[in-house]
Amino acid sequence: MAEVTILDGGLSRELVRFGAELKQPEWSAGALMTHPRAVKDAHQAFFDAGAAIATTANYAVVPFHLGAEVFKQRGLELTQLSGKLAREAADAAIARGQNARVAGCLPPACGSYIPHAFDPQAASQILQVLVQGLLPHVDLWLAETMSSLQEMRVTAQAADGTGKPLWIACSLRDDRTDLPPQLRSGEDVRDAAKLAADLGAGALLFNCSLPEVMEDALHVARDTLAAKGHSMPLGVYANGFAPEPRAGAANESLSALRGDLDPPAYLRWAETWVAAGASLIGGCCGIGSAHIAQLRAHLGAPD
Numbered sequence: 001m002a003e004v005t006i007l008d009g010g011l012s013r014e015l016v017r018f019g020a021e022l023k024q025p026e027w028s029a030g031a032l033m034t035h036p037r038a039v040k041d042a043h044q045a046f047f048d049a050g051a052a053i054a055t056t057a058n059y060a061v062v063p064f065h066l067g068a069e070v071f072k073q074r075g076l077e078l079t080q081l082s083g084k085l086a087r088e089a090a091d092a093a094i095a096r097g098q099n100a101r102v103a104g105c106l107p108p109a110c111g112s113y114i115p116h117a118f119d120p121q122a123a124s125q126i127l128q129v130l131v132q133g134l135l136p137h138v139d140l141w142l143a144e145t146m147s148s149l150q151e152m153r154v155t156a157q158a159a160d161g162t163g164k165p166l167w168i169a170c171s172l173r174d175d176r177t178d179l180p181p182q183l184r185s186g187e188d189v190r191d192a193a194k195l196a197a198d199l200g201a202g203a204l205l206f207n208c209s210l211p212e213v214m215e216d217a218l219h220v221a222r223d224t225l226a227a228k229g230h231s232m233p234l235g236v237y238a239n240g241f242a243p244e245p246r247a248g249a250a251n252e253s254l255s256a257l258r259g260d261l262d263p264p265a266y267l268r269w270a271e272t273w274v275a276a277g278a279s280l281i282g283g284c285c286g287i288g289s290a291h292i293a294q295l296r297a298h299l300g301a302p303d
Contacts, residue, residue: 004274004299007053007237007282008046009292015042015057017288025067029060032078036085043089047100049289050296051282054090055103055142056134058082062126064111071126079133087137103167104138106130106155108145112208113171115148115185123151127158140164145171145208148185149195156199165202167280169237172209172217181217189217193224197232205235208284211261211269214238218276235280236273240266240287257286263294270295 012028020035022028031039043054058079063071086102093100107130108114109123131141141164143155152168159166170192173182181189196204204225206217214236225231242258261269270281281299283291 003279004295005053005233005235005280006051006292006296006300007235007280008043008051008055009237009283009287009289010239010285011039011042011055011057011059012285013288014045015039018042018045025065027060027065028057029065029078032057032061032081033074036081039082040085040089043086044092045289046292047089047093047098049293050300051292052099052300053101053103053282054086055144056082056086056105056138058130058134059105059107059144061130062107062109062111063122064109071129075126075129076133079130080137083134083137101139102137103140103142104131104134104164106141106143106159108147108151109155112145113147113184115151115183118148118151118154120150120154123154124158127155131158131162135162135164138164140202141166143168145169146192147171147183149183149187149191152192152195152199156201166200167203167205167235168196168199168201169205169207169235172206172213174210174213174243177212181213181220189220190224193221194228197225197228197230201232203233203235203280205237205280207237208239210241210243211238211266214269215272215276218273218278222277233279234277235282236270236278237282237284238266238269238287239285240283241285261286263291266291267294267298270299274299 015031018038018041020031020038090100109126141159146152240261242256
């Protein structure tokens with residue numbers, strides 16, 4: 001079996017486990033404001049479970065969640081704090097002999113799952129703040145939950161020139177499993193794979209979608225990159241949401257979790273992704289530190 005790097009899981013429910021309260025509109029950004037210790041503890045829990053990478057907790061530090069005025073006043077401060085907390089947790093893990101890195105979260109700047117609402121000019125300005133705040137603390141960039149090709153391009157541009165590698169994670173349409181793999185915009189995964197290569201991405205991942213749609217996307221991405229004469233690490237971090245119609249954006253409420261995705265069941269899905277070529281495996285919303293421990297025990301590279 002190929003060597004697999006274990007990523008962390010979804011922060012939200014880990015934050016709750018350590019005492020933070022998730023409320024709209026701030027969502028996980030509220031934990032940075034009121035419970036920063038919970039953020040560090042959540043990162044630490046994932047490292048203790050065997051993750052090799054912690055992703056900074058600034059996913060909701062955008063005007064979509066904070067509002068334009070609060071983002072203007074506190075966006076940079078909160079982003080800097082998210083980087084600092086993840087770095088401290090990683091450094092503590094390194095001191096214990098672990099291989100630990102920090103991925104700087106570059107989230108959907110105009111809201112998750114709503115590619116039609118993406119504003120390139122506004123997104124560029126938002127992402128500039130996030131890059132500035134995270135740059136001193138991170139080892140790489142992780143553009144997360146990209147729902148369109150345009151979102152990929154603008155987010156990659158924000159990280160350009162920083163001297164740090166960029167990983168791109170795309171969110172997939174998962175309301176239909178009878179269609180070829182698509183981004184939430186309806187654009188073909190083949191085009192996303194080609195664009196990731198053109199943008200010089202260091203890895204292409206699929207995230208925040210149901211486990212059922214990940215394997216096909218990996219096959220398409222792998223074959224597309226091979227046909228282009230290009231290779232890069234592929235990865236998956238699926239969510240644990242119960243399948244249901246989604247009329248709005250992500251994080252509008254605490255979504256129900258499915259009952260058939262405990263750590264052993266998630267591992268079984270992960271094994272299919274590794275067989276399809278994935279070498280970066282973690283979890284998104286609803287996938288906690290117990291899931292990551294299961295992945296580490298069965299798939300993780302030896303220390």
